[in-house]
Amino acid sequence: MAFRSVATQAVTLLRLRGIPTVSNNSSSITNTTTNSLRSLWVPLARRFATEVEDAEVVLDGLHYAASHEWVKVEGSTAIVGISDHAQKELGDLVFVELPEAGAPCKQGEKFASVESVKAVSDVYSPISGTVVEVNTSLSESPDLINKSPYGNGWLMKLTVSNKGELDGLMGADAYKQHQAANAH
16 A cells, blocks of 8 residues: 555646756756656556555465355364455445354355345355354445455354365465466
8 A cells, every 4th residue: 555655646746746847948947847747657656556456465374265265264163255356356245145153054155145236146165164153244234345355354154074175275376376367
């Protein structure tokens, strides 16, 4: 975000102040704005600010499924959510349907659905287990997933039934490569 702030400040300064330029008639520097220099710097600064804002977050220490769910295992409990990439692809979320506590989940099978302004999408369990808790905050504020997909936007917690299934999931670096290979 620091880069975005610098780029935004650069755009603001270019708008508010004239760009010092060398006059064609003399070697003195004047403080006039020239459209040619502005046309080069303002779009560059805007592009840089947008690229930094659009960067997708992939956290180390999590396991990722090819279908863009993540899981964090703490002892025999797993916390499950959808990745930053998935929430950006979905757009603004307006509804989340989660399983009941005590429900069994099997790796690769649907356990929830999320509805955005674009579409309804199924969410698949990255690991097998039994649901012990769901994020009830999402019923009132499904946008928590958009705001904090790895924090307050988690979907469920489950008791892991087979930790060996983690071996079939991706680490952060492999998930980044997966995203790059499947970019459209």
